[in-house]
Amino acid sequence: MLAVDKYDYITDDLAKWLKSHGVGNVRTMAADMTEHLDVGGVVFDSCMAATALYLLDLDTFGVHVFKEVRRLLKPGGVFAVIEFSMKNSSYGPPLKARVVPEEFKALAQEAGLLNQNFIIWKISI
Numbered sequence: 001m002l003a004v005d006k007y008d009y010i011t012d013d014l015a016k017w018l019k020s021h022g023v024g025n026v027r028t029m030a031a032d033m034t035e036h037l038d039v040g041g042v043v044f045d046s047c048m049a050a051t052a053l054y055l056l057d058l059d060t061f062g063v064h065v066f067k068e069v070r071r072l073l074k075p076g077g078v079f080a081v082i083e084f085s086m087k088n089s090s091y092g093p094p095l096k097a098r099v100v101p102e103e104f105k106a107l108a109q110e111a112g113l114l115n116q117n118f119i120i121w122k123i124s125i
Contacts, residue, residue: 001025001027002027002029002039002042002044003027003028003029004029004031004033004037005030005031006031006032007030008030011029012030014028015028033049033056034061034065036068042072043072044072044074045073045074045077046079046080047073047078047079047080048079049079049081049082051084053083053099054083054093054097054098062103063107063110063111065107066079066110066113067111070113078119079119080120081104081120082120083098083099083101083104101120
């Protein structure tokens with residue numbers, strides 16, 4: 001398993017936590033998801049983006065990010081997106097920063113991810 005975040009202080013903290021809890025099957029990597037991820041040719045059964053995609057300029061980087069995920073997935077692999085639901089709440093980003101599921105589905109389709117390979121979960125708080 002590979003955990004990726006843009007900021008090395010987050011991946012460093014995660015690596016320390018994983019080690020302190022005896023978790024040895026997760027590698028951490030600081031990287032920008034809008035760029036090519038150099039994982040040494042490894043491909044994955046699944047990829048997950050949890051409350052991260054709303055932070056991107058999807059008009060500029062969306063298709064690239066989804067194509068990068070497709071590149072990193074084994075055939076038949078699954079890309080799961082967890083994002084905040086489109087309702088006002090005191091938790092999470094403001095409503096105007098949230099992304100409707102249809103936009104993610106359109107990006108997935110444009111990037112060549114098939115419907116059965118793409119899942120959206122919404123956080124409702």
